[in-house]
Amino acid sequence: MAESSIPSVWVREAGRPQGLSRERIVAAALELLDAEGLAALSMRSLGKRLDAGATSLYRHVANKDELVELVVDEVYAEVDVRDPSGRWREDAAEAAGSLRAMALRHPWVAGVLGQVGLSYLGPNLARASSRMTDLLTAAGFDAGEADRAMSAIVAFVVGTVTSESAWLAMVARSGKSERELVESLQEVQAHLNETPAAQEYDDPAVYRDDSFAFGLDLILDGLEARLQRKG
Template identity: 75%
Template sequence: MNRERIVGAAQDLLDSEGLAALSMRSLGKRLDAGATSMYRHVANKDELIELVVDEVYGEVEVPDADGRWREGIGAAAGSLRAMALRHPWVTGVLGQVGLAYLGPNLSRASQRMLEVLGAGGFGPLEADQAMGAVIAYVVGTVTSETAWLAMVARSGRTESELVADLQGTQDHLNETAAADAYDDPARYREDSFAFGLGLILDGLDVRLNRKS
């Protein structure tokens, strides 16, 4: 038994059953180990969640700081969204993890984003605030997105089938300019995410140009 094995098993449990299913007891059953033996490596459930969040944060890719801040931050935001969609439980804790604990992966990703923004011309404070705004947008958007996908899963239908049913019962959906996009709901979700992210990046661009 070691910390790496405990964290890996916790991630598997969270990915398959969600945040509510995680407890030291349920994890012990997976590992065929008592909670006492796990407490030798992890202080409590909160610390375990912090460790698992940092583990999945290792999947977030941030490009090198080459001066093209908009492309770099856009790519980082997309990578963060993709990670959160692979691990839907993470949206429930991303807002709080990091305040008390900055693991190596989370710290690395944050530092690289700050470097991208700094190389693009943002001062230290503005870079930190810009990063916070982008991350808040991603977390907020993916929280809604994962809730929708959970509803799709519970329905027993595909996403396209569920959207078609909703269109049939809610006439106003057919009156929107985006109605055709519902033929490919996944693409619509991606386009909606990119649109909102673009608005934030546009605003940051205006602020940056105002300084020059």
């Protein structure tokens, strides 16, 4: 006899609160993820954090994957995508910057979104994606092109933030500031400061910001060139 499948968390009603609620569980999971990362999250560890048994959690959330899906959607509420202003490049750049800022606040997110095959369909993510697609459609892309253009922008942001998050995790482990760590590495690896771009910056955080903006401009330049060929 085939096992019954668990319906999507987005179409299943939350369990009735019994000292807990889905909202409280998600908030606690987010705190744990931000503090300790994805590897530390389990129904058992979350139950300890909430002073509740795993059985109580399962009344509201079917499993860890479903919990992660809920938390991903929670942090996507922080992504700001403006209404089309008539300046699509500025609008898209602002949205990409907001996504990057969110992912840097929650470093575990990039690793989750970067996993092939995961599909998160929560309302906050769907709303951000829809609004981004609207920006690109208003710019002149058809629906299919707008969807692919959005995917290209998001892929760039996620890829960049994955590297940034790994670097910032190393900074945190070092116990030094970002600038101090760069300087200490330069003492043993002089080639780190050989590139003209690196020599222009005293603040590594500003260098990261400008590198992100440069890479995003390349993506937007390509999209703009495609629009011009259509026109």
